[in-house]
Amino acid sequence: MTAHASSYRVDAMIARDIDAYLDMHRNKSLLRFITCGSVDDGKSTLIGRLLYDSKMIFEDQLASLEADSKRVGTQGQDIDFALLVDGLAAEREQGITIDVAYRFFATEKRKFIVADTPGHEQYTRNMVTGASTADLAVILIDARKGVLTQTKRHSYLAHLIGIRHVVLAVNKMDLIGYDQATFDSIVKDYRAFAESIGIEDFTAIPISGLAGDNIAARSENTGWYAGPTLIDHLETVELDVTLDQAKPFRMAVQWVNRPHLDFRGFSGMIASGSVRPDDPIRIVPSGRTSTVSRIVSFDGDLDHAVAGQSVTLVLADEVDCSRGDVIAAADAPPQSADQFQAKIVWMDAEAMLPGRAHWLKIGTRTISATVQQPKYVVDVNTMAELSAKTLDLNDIGICEVYTDRPIAYEPYADNRDLGGFILIDKVTNATVAAGMIDFALRRSQNVHWQAIDVTRDAHATQKNQRPRLLWFTGLSGSGKSTIANLVEKKLHALGKHSFLLDGDNIRHGLNRDLGFTDADRVENIRRVGEVAKLMTDAGLIVLTAFISPFRAERAMVRDMLPDGEFIEIFVNTPLEVAERRDVKGLYKKAREGRLKNFTGIDSPYEAPRNAEITVDTVTMSPEDAANLIVARILEQ
Structure with missing residues (x-):
């Protein structure tokens, strides 16, 4: 065999190995999760440990990390794992997380995108951003401090935003001698709070992000603990997308695709359910109906598409449909309304002015809306409903929201995409609040625009x-x-x-x-x-x-x-x-x-x-x- 032929065979083998590796990862399910908790609970260290243990750090990154760790000091450890995540200069100088840092890693069973969210109260709005697309929340608690105000705030927000899976990671167990009684006491306190806000179940794991206890491998220091490691739990928890696929079909139109006169399709990501050619559909809020003639994707026409896929639907009829409209199952369409009760998380330093008009972005639609004076705000410590005339930074209030035209919606508890929205200041274009629709006000269903002949x-x-x-x-x-x-x-x-x-x-x-x-x-x-x-x-x-x-x-x-x-x-x-x-x-x-x-x-x-x-x-x-x-x- 010639050297050239031998080299060609080696290259072919490498190419096959690369293709096999990519196929393996391409077919894995993806779990998005957040880490949150109070300041110095060890969120960044935990994520750094996950990246390190899953071998997602390149050699040059590891060398740089070791050098940085020696420079800042690492409490007797060779590596400061938090430095893998705390990328902003201000974060490294203050030793805190300010922005939301997203990281990717993978194991043999699953792919992950993790968001490291801030612990300081003034950055709670960043935590809401990270939680908005998450399937699971890892709530960290410093074993020396127990359940704190920020623990309750982040847990309430995670539940409010619709995260169904919660992991209570009691961190820094090495600093309390891996004491089971302390762990059990923290879990008991958290359970009492969790039940009061509607969190029905959570998984509690004793860990040490710095030492690696119960992260990727079971720790000998916690022989009294019989549950899964953190990685084991993340690899096996049920994904929300499975539930979304069982719901009625919904797709918000992001783009009307008209490359030439012979093709007109409606592009978007399927929010829930599934669709096939010949399925009858209804466009909301107009109510017009048609059937699906083709499902077009980057890889060609499909005979079936499900929640989470981005596709272009070609309809059998020339119907009026534009960006922001929702294409839905004809026999189970979403409702439409222009007045709602919603939970509002205020994220701007300037207090809310009731009645001021904002841009409301829900799904792919942006419309004008006003928020009325809160019915009440929620005290996250006591769950008391307090009277208020406005919403200040980080307040969570129940308010009525009026839009300037009817929109397709579903309660946030049923559909995040059609029930969640943000409010944008019309002058500064800053995002000032996140909202979750509870229900439409009955009067919005009883008041209709009367057509008048004299225009x-x-x-x-x-x-x-x-x-x-x-x-x-x-x-x-x-x-x-x-x-x-x-x-x-x-x-x-x-x-x-x-x-x-x-x-x-x-x-x-x-x-x-x-x-x-x-x-x-x-x-x-x-x-x-x-x-x-x-x-x-x-x-x-x-x-x-x-x-x-x-x-x-x-x-x-x-x-x-x-x-x-x-x-x-x-x-x-x-x-x-x-x-x-x-x-x-x-x-x-x-x-x-x-x-x-x-x-x-x-x-x-x-x-x-x-x-x-x-x-x-x-x-x-x-x-x-x-x-x-x-x-x-x-x-x-």
Whole structure:
């Protein structure tokens, strides 16, 4: 045999071995789990040990780890396993976990993705992120400290988010001499708490992440323990995807796939159930029906697809279906509604303002939604239901959520994908909360939009004008009402049909029950926006003169109207100028502390960034400002 032939055979053998190895791992099931607990309970060390024991560390990583371990000191051990996971510089310097660190490892039986979540209370929102896709939670407890507040918080959140499998890992057993009585006492305390929040079962394992006791191999130091090692349990626990496949078929449409005129499919990941060609389906919320003609995947057409697979469905009929719609089993579709009761985990440093509009992202759909004042918040230590007017960072509250249109949903307990959502600030695009739908409010099922024969276009045509909302915003004393009044007079003289909603006048009637807190200001603008929308539906040009200090609420009203109908007019007057005018004496009272929550003094004003029209009342007279506004309006 020639050297070349011999080399070719060796290469072929290596290729076959690689293919066999990849096939072996490709066909393994995948378990996603999180580790959580209080600070210094050993989460990162445990994950580092799992990676090390499963031989998922390359030689160069191991050499770097050993060098780093010598540099930071390792409590008498050669390797500090936590350094494998604590990748952020701030984490290594402080010795804590801040961000969520995801790691992959595998054993002969299963693949794993583990999320190391923060222990500090201020990073609880990161823990929620890690838990949102997990099948199992490893709750770590320092054997020297027992059950702590963060243990309870993380356990409650894990249960709330729908994690069915819980492992209670009592860590650092080596530091208490592997004492069984201490372990039993901790398990007893945790069981009492777990039962109070609805955790029916959990697996308790005595471990030492640093020494490796009961991680991959049974420890001789705990001869009194007869349960599985942590790896054994992770390899054999039942996966949630098995249960999802037994549920009715659901797939949220992520993308309408139209590469050419001869193909139109609807792509997404199957959230639950299974589907085959010729299966009847229903599209929610529209209710239209069809049948599946093809199931297309990257590997070609399939005769069967199940929960967890990403596919493209080709339907037998040309039906209206778009991103965010849900394709479901025709005989068991999900419900649709626009008002819900939900559990909200608030994750923003700024407190929630009830009634403020946010983007709500559920499945593949993003819509506008408002959250009302909490019915109550949950004290995770006592499970007491406490009254509250808002939600602060890490609060867990029960709230009503209103969306601007019906959406397909299922209770979160039945379907994470169609029951879980996030709230996004419309101004900053920051994720401020995570939510879980409990049920739809009955009134949302009993109230339906009534079709009206005389449309808004018909009203506008009759008046020979385009409906507009001229939204004047600025500080108190800036001249909003004066200029708005002049603009309406000029429009009236030109034969235009208009109506002026003034801030002070509205508070004499419609909004007389509202004060001047931030939350009341939000509700004030919401009500005015709804009234203004109805007036534009009647074909009117509506003018409003309100301070409307927050960008989010002005954006909320803009979203209520068709594109181009909301005209933001910034009456730009410096605070010192507005305060000099002070014809009502309000600034003086605010400066003296006799008028609380006054915009510009002890409550903020967020100036428009891209107003359609800006008038400078320092250099322009009210008459000139009104002429400019009318000219700009008539141009469009």
